[in-house]
Amino acid sequence: MxxxxxxxxxxxxxxxxxxxxxxxxxxxxxxxxxxxxxxxxxxxxxxxxxxxxxxxxxxxxxxxxxxxxxxxxxxxxxxxxxxxxxxxxxxxxxxxxxxxxxxxxxxxxxxxxxxxxxxxxxxxxxxxxxxxxxxxxxxxxxxxxxxxxxxxxxxxxxxxxQKSGEETVSRFDKVAKFFRKSLERNYCTLKRPGEYAALLNISTPYLNECLKNATGFSASQLIHDRIILEAKRLLYHTDKSVKEIAFDLGYADYPYFSRLFSKSTGTTAIAFRNQNLD
Incomplete structure (x- = not known):
């Protein structure tokens, strides 16, 4: 293929x-x-x-x-x-x-x-x-x-x-959809909920209200989850070092990124890579 x-x-x-x-x-x-x-x-x-x-x-x-x-x-x-x-x-x-x-x-x-x-x-x-x-x-x-x-x-x-409810999309769902699009484009550079709220021309509290109603999660959690997902992908699929991956994802502070990954996954980035390669 x-x-x-x-x-x-x-x-x-x-x-x-x-x-x-x-x-x-x-x-x-x-x-x-x-x-x-x-x-x-x-x-x-x-x-x-x-x-x-x-x-x-x-x-x-x-x-x-x-x-x-x-x-x-x-x-x-x-x-x-x-x-x-x-x-x-x-x-x-x-x-x-x-x-x-x-x-x-x-x-x-x-x-x-x-x-x-x-x-x-x-x-x-x-x-x-x-x-x-x-x-x-x-x-x-x-x-x-x-x-x-x-x-x-x-x-x-x-x-x-097979998607349900598209005809009656709520305001919460619309905001969540636009947030996800913005997140997909900017997760390597924008890390704070307020930055995404500014892109959507809404307040940070209202952004969080919409996301919690539509997804059950806060903006901070969704930003964090998207970054960790990409980190896992890069660990799984590339030979880049953890330091290189941290830099690619917008973290000049490599130790901070390592702590963030460990806290989220319960394991270190190196251990995650080795477990999945095995």
Whole structure:
């Protein structure tokens, strides 16, 4: 998938069994934590899988779809005999409207599909895959891009269809949505609730009121959680030192960052890395 994605879109259908990885090394490679380069959908057509996404474990049964954003660390932990169809598309090839919706959906949990929805998505994926493999066709890149974006549109619509209460979004939910967008852009540079309240042109107490009503957490807790999540991702997925990670996340005071991480997770950053590498 990664090699094919250099053109902006990659897709394939695979049948995977536990017996495909007879050695310990092969099993380790197959279940290694990683990030995908594009916005990725895995359509589980058959079987069951246990997958970790950003350090949360999900048990997924077919038919279902798993959506992953490029920055999300994930790995496959356990599989039954599965058949999975996957498509990954980078932001340059992705329809602008779909891109915006997917950013708003994140983090999205694996989504179960009705039989009707799965049938339509599976049939259309098959058409897209046939076009994708006809690399000698004239208009190839246009056909693949347009057809794959239509497939993404179908998948996006399923996530939207199963979201509840969108027609009666409260003021609290709207503020929380804008806060999360601002947090995603600025968590490395803005660390105080008041800075986000200023971006939203509201007071800090009102920001906290909205967030507690919408999410159950304060602004400080959500800022803190987002920073720790990114720290975990970098520890999990890169070879950067803890000091480099602290600097990347906006902490010139490396000891302070280390204490913050330990207090949040109950372990040191080095211990967290070693535990997860094991």
């Amino acid at each position: 990664d090699d094919a994605l250099r053109h902006g879109i990659a897709m394939d259908t695979n049948s995977i069994k536990t017996t495909d990885f007879p050695s310990a090394i092969q099993r380790q490679q197959a279940t290694q934590s990683h990030r995908d380069e594009g916005y990725t959908f895995h359509i589980l057509e058959r079987g069951k899988v246990v997958v970790d996404i950003d350090f949360q474990t999900y048990h997924v049964s077919s038919p279902a779809v798993v959506f992953l954003r490029p920055d999300q660390v994930h790995r496959m932990r356990e599989i039954d005999h599965i058949i999975v169809s996957s498509i990954s598309i980078d932001s340059e090839k992705l329809n602008v409207a779909y891109h915006k919706i997917l950013e708003d959906l994140t983090p999205a949990t694996p989504l179960s599909l009705s039989e009707n929805a799965f049938s339509l998505i599976s049939e259309y994926f098959s058409v897209c895959l046939k076009l994708y493999r006809k690399k000698a066709e004239k208009m190839y890149h246009h056909l693949v891009r347009e057809s794959c974006n239509a497939l993404v549109g179908l998948l996006v619509s399923e996530f939207l269809n």
